[in-house]
Amino acid sequence: IYTKEFFLERLSYWAFVSAAQTLRPIKPPASHYLVFLFNSVSLSPEYSLSTSSPHRSPPSHSHRCRTCNRWCLSLLTSSGNVRLRDLKLQRDAPWSFLAVGAQLVAANPVELAVGNVVRRVLHIIREEDLSLATAAVAGLDLLDASDDDEDVNGKGIGYPGMSAAVVAAAARSTLRPPSLQTLLEGTPESATVPYTSSSGADSESKTADKSSITRKLKHDVIEGVNQLIHEIAGCHEQIAEQAIEHIHQNEVILTLGSSRTVLEFLCAAKEKKRSFRVFVAEGAPRYQGHLLAKELVARGLQTTVITDSAVFAMISRVNMVIIGAHAVMANGGVIGPVGVNMAALAAKKHAVPFVVLAGSHKLCPLYPHNPEVLLNELRSPSELLDFGEFSDCLDFGTGSGSPLLQVVNPTFDYVPPSLVSLFITDTGGHNPSYMYRLIADYYSADDLVM
Amino acid sequence: MADTTQKPDAISAYYQTRAAHHGVITSDWLAQAQAAVEQPDSSVSGLGPAKSFNVIDEFNGWRKQPDLAEAVAAIRAMAAVIRASEATTMMELEIELKKASDTLKSWDKTSISLTAGCDLFIRYVTRTSALEYEDFNSAKSRLLERAEKFGEISCKARKIIAMLSQDFIFDGCTILVHGLSRVVLEVLKTAAQNNKLFRVLCTEGRPDGTGVLLSNELSKLDIPVKLLLDSAVAYSMDEVDMVFVGADGVVESGGIINMMGTYQIALVAHSMNKPVYVAAESYKFARLYPLDQKDMAPALRPIEFGVKIPAKVEVERSARDYTPPQYLTLLFTDLGVLSPSVVSDELIQLYL
Numbered sequence: 001i002y003t004k005e006f007f008l009e010r011l012s013y014w015a016f017v018s019a020a021q022t023l024r025p026i027k028p029p030a031s032h033y034l035v036f037l038f039n040s041v042s043l044s045p046e047y048s049l050s051t052s053s054p055h056r057s058p059p060s061h062s063h064r065c066r067t068c069n070r071w072c073l074s075l076l077t078s079s080g081n082v083r084l085r086d087l088k089l090q091r092d093a094p095w096s097f098l099a100v101g102a103q104l105v106a107a108n109p110v111e112l113a114v115g116n117v118v119r120r121v122l123h124i125i126r127e128e129d130l131s132l133a134t135a136a137v138a139g140l141d142l143l144d145a146s147d148d149d150e151d152v153n154g155k156g157i158g159y160p161g162m163s164a165a166v167v168a169a170a171a172r173s174t175l176r177p178p179s180l181q182t183l184l185e186g187t188p189e190s191a192t193v194p195y196t197s198s199s200g201a202d203s204e205s206k207t208a209d210k211s212s213i214t215r216k217l218k219h220d221v222i223e224g225v226n227q228l229i230h231e232i233a234g235c236h237e238q239i240a241e242q243a244i245e246h247i248h249q250n251e252v253i254l255t256l257g258s259s260r261t262v263l264e265f266l267c268a269a270k271e272k273k274r275s276f277r278v279f280v281a282e283g284a285p286r287y288q289g290h291l292l293a294k295e296l297v298a299r300g301l302q303t304t305v306i307t308d309s310a311v312f313a314m315i316s317r318v319n320m321v322i323i324g325a326h327a328v329m330a331n332g333g334v335i336g337p338v339g340v341n342m343a344a345l346a347a348k349k350h351a352v353p354f355v356v357l358a359g360s361h362k363l364c365p366l367y368p369h370n371p372e373v374l375l376n377e378l379r380s381p382s383e384l385l386d387f388g389e390f391s392d393c394l395d396f397g398t399g400s401g402s403p404l405l406q407v408v409n410p411t412f413d414y415v416p417p418s419l420v421s422l423f424i425t426d427t428g429g430h431n432p433s434y435m436y437r438l439i440a441d442y443y444s445a446d447d448l449v450m
Numbered sequence: 451m452a453d454t455t456q457k458p459d460a461i462s463a464y465y466q467t468r469a470a471h472h473g474v475i476t477s478d479w480l481a482q483a484q485a486a487v488e489q490p491d492s493s494v495s496g497l498g499p500a501k502s503f504n505v506i507d508e509f510n511g512w513r514k515q516p517d518l519a520e521a522v523a524a525i526r527a528m529a530a531v532i533r534a535s536e537a538t539t540m541m542e543l544e545i546e547l548k549k550a551s552d553t554l555k556s557w558d559k560t561s562i563s564l565t566a567g568c569d570l571f572i573r574y575v576t577r578t579s580a581l582e583y584e585d586f587n588s589a590k591s592r593l594l595e596r597a598e599k600f601g602e603i604s605c606k607a608r609k610i611i612a613m614l615s616q617d618f619i620f621d622g623c624t625i626l627v628h629g630l631s632r633v634v635l636e637v638l639k640t641a642a643q644n645n646k647l648f649r650v651l652c653t654e655g656r657p658d659g660t661g662v663l664l665s666n667e668l669s670k671l672d673i674p675v676k677l678l679l680d681s682a683v684a685y686s687m688d689e690v691d692m693v694f695v696g697a698d699g700v701v702e703s704g705g706i707i708n709m710m711g712t713y714q715i716a717l718v719a720h721s722m723n724k725p726v727y728v729a730a731e732s733y734k735f736a737r738l739y740p741l742d743q744k745d746m747a748p749a750l751r752p753i754e755f756g757v758k759i760p761a762k763v764e765v766e767r768s769a770r771d772y773t774p775p776q777y778l779t780l781l782f783t784d785l786g787v788l789s790p791s792v793v794s795d796e797l798i799q800l801y802l
Contacts, residue, residue, distance in 0.1 A: 330787075330789075331780065331789050332789070367780065367787045369617045369618045369620075370620060417789075433789060433790075433791040434791070436788070436789060436791070436792045436795075437795070445786065448786075
């Protein structure tokens with residue numbers, strides 16, 4: 001179906017790629033253009049005032065992440081002449097990856113998946129760079145050992161008496177988050193020693209080595225990013241594979257709103273011939289639960305639609321609550337569609353397991369300090385009230401200028417980690433208190449603040 | 451007075467030092483001062499008979515400075531050991547350091563940061579020597595340099611913690627503080643410098659009187675302060691937005707050991723759904739796992755009631771308690787913001 005969103009996305013992507021290829025290296029105006037495009041794609045379906053399609057669901061998170069990833073990929077491939085440092089970490093160079101990533105994050109801070117993907121790619125870049133650096137140092141070590149005429153102390157600039165193994169170990173420690181082990185060490189300059197040593201000598205073979213290192217780095221990073229894209233695309237199947245372990249015969253499942261992950265999870269269990277019932281809370285004011293109920297019935301599942309307010313009344317008849325998340329924070333807290341906090345509290349009161357499904361790209365390394373306000377979006381009051389009937393109450397022009405009737409329409413809810421029983425990600429099922437481990441695996445500590 | 455029946459070494463030296471920092475005069479301090487006045491010559495014989503260098507004296511000297519963290523004093527004492535040592539190989543030096551650290555630890559069994567600081571330094575020495583230094587003297591000088599730098603690391607750690615906790619202090623919030631922790635003071639100072647509007651409720655903190663001292667410091671920064679009795683915490687808890695405490699030690703389960711009264715406050719805060727935040731440097735992580743309140747080495751303090759107590763009445767003189775991890779929300783450390791379950795991970799990485 002060729003909708004407006006379809007064309008807009010394809011057009012913007014094509015326009016971006018062609019712009020990137022004509023401008024190289026990418027100058028600052030292009031990065032602003034990138035941000036504008038991203039904003040328009042991610043935000044336009046939300047704010048569409050067309051009443052013809054009230055049930056249009058916005059691009060899902062995995063979709064947005066894939067888009068973001070593809071743009072990162074094209075940024076890397078098109079910037080042919082960008083030097084190693086610029087590619088990686090220059091904050092001041094506006095055409096560097098970090099600067100563009102920071103702009104993407106600043107454009108829509110509520111969409112945490114963007115920041116997650118940017119940080120993942122940065123982590124990939126750092127890892128590949130480090131593995132190449134250790135390989136290069138090892139290579140240099142062999143060179144020096146074989147050739148007696150070369151200056152053996154050339155590589156030890158500033159660190160006399162330190163072997164290459166020490167330098168590699170110190171460089172490796174800069175990649176890990178600061179820990180008790182490295183508390184007393186603390187010499188981050190050692191990571192640049194391989195670069196100074198390779199640029200110290202002025203033989204032609206060394207400069208050729210350096211450009212081949214750059215090419216190899218880009219190749220490795222692009223491979224890593226491709227892997228990331230595959231991971232994000234395949235997260236639904238990975239999560240759905242675990243459905244059979246959690247959903248048993250004759251169970252009653254409660255869910256709220258609509259999530260593609262939850263849909264595929266339930267259908268996977270259905271295909272393995274488990275018979276169970278699903279209660280769907282409709283998820284006012286967008287009523288996405290209605291869509292989910294329709295899909296579930298199409299796949300042959302017995303479904304019951306209830307209002308959000310009836311969740312507490314029905315919870316005693318439910319065996320498990322399964323919801324999809326918008327984002328998972330580092331302390332194990334969950335940002336989900338509005339209403340899940342209520343469902344979580346009801347589940348806790350009746351000792352019903354509360355299971356959250358989230359792909360690993362939704363794992364955010366930040367700790368929420370005021371999530372109800374800072375990580376929430378307030379949408380249009382038109383979803384709740386009809387302007388025609390309430391125009392006199394909502395009018396800003398009369399009286400003192402501020403109307404007596406206010407409408408609050410938040411998009412998200414924060415569920416504290418104590419209410420969540422289990423997280424099911426594409427790597428398996430985890431406790432909320434285990435989230436910090438996954439985050440330490442996927443992200444580097446330097447990228448937390450962009 | 452019940453205090454005269456106790457042996458002098460039953461009093462925890464760690465808490466004595468803290469009382470000395472706070473300028474609290476207690477009966478045992480008076481007794482020591484009396485003894486010192488009566489026998490001026492015996493104070494000179496604090497040095498060991500044969501060795502001209504005593505690590506315990508060195509440590510005590512460093513510890514007396516009020517702004518220095520306990521672990522920093524321990525590591526400075528170890529640095530002094532390295533300087534005074536006549537070892538010629540790394541193995542010998544390691545053995546000397548191990549002996550010094552054992553002496554320090556046995557001298558004051560109740561101080562957790564001392565134990566943790568010694569263990570951290572020994573661990574660092576062992577790992578450094580494994581990295582094949584060609585030259586012993588350069589290795590020794592490097593160890594000395596890192597040990598001296600540790601004081602800076604400690605100050606930097608406090609600044610990092612202050613920076614991390616700024617997001618969690620919002621305008622118009624009320625913070626409950628218990629005990630006088632230099633880290634928490636740094637946090638509040640930084641928040642005041644960033645022009646955040648908040649007010650502080652501080653508990654009286656008997657018997658150390660930390661409440662009055664803290665309110666002195668905070669009123670210099672123009673932060674509105676209200677003093678509470680220790681028993682008034684539950685009464686005031688509904689107007690509190692968050693609780694901030696420091697820690698004497700962070701144990702493996704993620705719980706903390708802190709001044710007496712912290713457990714009580716954490717329980718009340720938990721029952722009223724208020725977050726409890728702990729500000730602690732990472733070198734306070736210790737390999738302890740207390741299962742209940744009495745599971746630690748007892749740290750006793752003399753407590754004054756101001757009136758005479760009958761001889762048969764016992765007094766609970768423990769200076770600290772253990773707060774289990776389920777009552778803590780987050781720990782702010784120089785390793786980042788951590789939830790209590792991360793602590794054991796860090797410790798495992800270091801020690802295994």
